[in-house]
Amino acid sequence: MGELRAYAVLLGGKARSMAAYRTSFAIELLSNLGSTVLDVVTVFVLYRATAVVGGFTLAESLLMTGLTAAGFVLADLTVGNIDDLKRYVRAGTLDTVLIRPLRVLPQLICMDLPLRKLLRLAFGIFVYVTALVANRIHWTAGRVALAVVAPIAAAVFFGAIFVLTASLAFWWVESGEIGAAFTYGGRDFTSYPITVYSDWFRDVFAYALGFGLVSYQPALALLGRTDPLGLPAWAGYAAPLVCLPAVAVAALVWRTGIRHYRSTGS
Template sequence: MAESVYLKLVGARLRGQMSYRTSFLLQCVAQAINQLAELAIILVLFNRVSALGGFSVAEVVLMYAIAGTAFGIADMVAGQLDELPTYIRTGTFDVLLLRPLGTLAQMMASDLHLRKVGRIVAGLVVLAYALSRNDIAWSAGTVALAVLAPVSGAVIFSSIWVTANAVCFWVVDGQELANTVTYGSNAFTSYPITVYGPWLRRFFAFVVPGAFVAYYPSLALLGRPDPLGGPALLGWISPLVAVAAAVVAGLVWRTAVRHYRGTGS
């Protein structure tokens, strides 16, 4: 029952966005350009240096492509959680509590940004290019990892989105803090974690499990040891980290909703 309601909500949103196809296409192109603009920044950096954090341009582009694709998927699925403070402040969240569907599913289906497909497609194109440019020992394991890494990264990013925005149940004006974690994680994962200082690396790599989005999977694909001394196993456990992150996010959301008392408006 709940699943059918969710699918109907998503279907309605998709049909609405597809009603203006030219506008939708232009928005997709704009999203793709934004994604490629971030790649241009990396390429500009390599005009000045031959390596970044001990990694070549092709290796950094691989990390960027995995992270960019994962973030695009998460942004399309969970990005509408950025509207949570408005829902809380206006009392609209109270309406969600009355419907026969979980509040998180309703929030995520409230305004599905299908135009983010442009960002995802651009990320996949760059990923295909990066995989072809790096010397990867292809096997069943590395093929599976190449496919699962962006998906696992998307789950991790979505979990970060849920957890960070749940803070708004306690601090209604906490959106800037949430954005620091969500969009900050995107910036962090686009580069090797070796370029960051120790405290930032520890926070975004393990407290916020950003290193498991692209850095560790890229090391496994490249067959490279971790310059920071981490075990090779870390490169293969992103799906497990994604599951753990999703469980934690679900628990945090449930706790936050139980804390919610409404605005009285």
């Protein structure tokens, strides 16, 4: 309980500092909303040229886009600031975190409270719920459970990717762009039906790395559609479990990096 109170104090201090500059905070809220809105607008622009993309209609694709948006922004809101680890390693700031009697990862997460991303999360959830309604899904107990669990599992999966790619800074400080290729690149990949991608690219990202299980497979299960690529119907219901190996790998790499960290001496 003492440790939880310490994290609460860190978060409370950050919240108070943000509340002290209300105009700046309001501007950040609105400006952060733009990136998620553009992701959705891109889907509409794509469908102006054709009614079907990769075998899916606009409403069906929006379900995947909304699921990804809700999951990714939730992950970005909670652990996305771990991207700053490379800056902490370079500046030696991580040393001050390590000497405190608290866990390192929660401390780093509490060092920034990205409330400016709240509107993005609200918009992502709005798109997801709207897509669920627009597709007139035949609801069963399994689909209700999947509709709730899928975006949470997507957030856990993307959160694991954030931690995993940020951990590269323990060995390679300038690894930021590599990490972005898997975090933001993964978000873009999962925002569309994976049938639109070439075979080799789909095999690597969708199946080998698991991104195809984030939104595409759950969306198929919710829609009651057969997978054009041949996976069985139960794959959509099992897809959220992909977050478990992702978390295990991220935890292993994180712990290895912490154990082998050497101070910059700055």
